[in-house]
Amino acid sequence: MESGMVSVDRWCAGSQVYFLTHLHADHIRGLTPKWTRGPLYCSRITAKLFPIKFPGFDLSLIRIVEIGHWHSVSLLSPSSVSSTILYFMAIDAHHCPGAVMYLFRGEFGCTLYTGDFRWESTSERAQTGRTMLLKAMQDVKLDMLYLDNTYCNPTYCFPSREVAARQVLSIITSHPNHDIVIAVDTLGKENLLLYISRVLKTKIWVWPERLQIMHLLGFHDIFTTKTSVTRIRAVPRYSFNIETLEGLNTMCPTIGIMPSGLPWAPKSFRGKEKLSSESPPLLLDNRWHTDIATSSTSSKPNGGSLSSGRYDHYIYTIPYSDHSCFSELQKFVEFLKPTNIKGIVSSSASNVDPLYHFGSLCRIQQASELLCQRLKSKRYEKVGVIGMKSPFGCTSTMQLGRKRRKRQNFSASIHVSRVRLLRRERQGVKIVDTDPD
DNA sequence: GCGATCAGAT
């Protein structure tokens, strides 16, 4: 079976069907309102939010995938007149509203594409997903796992969102006379805001576009665009910085809360330590490893010990993440026992390569060998990783395709500058039709 | 000149 027939979060020409995991910007790059390339499968919530992101989009192209149910579509093999049936199921990814993983089954085998996801073992929703996956794969092995490797390194260690939400709440209640601004994106972290609103019995300010999204999600009477009715505001992350906070503090005492799985360290501290699984550096904010909710009074902006006053004197970084931390990824891989794994997030470093950390959990014998090959061709990795967003990659014909593609990439790279190469993959240029790694 | 797309910053 040829690949290039199915794309996930990838919007180049050449596929017969396209799957969208969720509506964050880095997953819809290349998708436009003028889309005509084929049917677009997504979750019901994503479909509901779709017109906001893509006004004028031809909605007749959208196919809703109900969570937990098998769907199927007949695909035509490009090289012959034969057709084959692709079966697929969406599973809640617990990332942002509408985010799903896709499980694919067909004559090519069984593939799971997680998209961005969080796998909190304590969460009831994750248990539901676990049950769905178990049932859907009870009679087969998982040939290929495309994994959200954003935090696929042991240094990324943070608590559940429930615990992090309590930390946020604790910081807010310990500043009863401050205005609070919380950095959020256009989608995601709603549960944190709902929790704050519920416990403190207060509305939360959001910007107008965000209010529209909240209403579409069914949250009425909780959010407002009137600044006068609340001291808590959720603001776009891009407008959240030291200067903004300093400006706000000239008018009213204000603290900022940055919910993120990343250690937002001061610039002066950043870049000096390189992430490496051999000698993982301590996170600058070691409180992440414990529950600071019980000791919030000792929490100072940016971890307290970082007293280089210029940097975010007013900002608290809280490890509230919609991506899985390392230990969750590990549990996920152990649970699925895939034959092979590939990260969906490109990286020039090996620190988040799933095979590096989880190769031994895979069924493949040659995990280290595969990794070795990959490290050798590290310069070209970005192209390979980005290019591989087709769910197919588990049959022997796919492996042939992979080898061919590697050669093509290599020879191309010789003559094209790295900048140009990176640029090409960013544009989503279809590198080859065969399975990209 | 304009829309699409990119690198860079946050």
Next chain:
DNA sequence: CACATCTGATCGC
């Protein structure tokens, strides 16, 4: 390192 997003520059028609 880099979450997801914006801004401003540049590309290509």
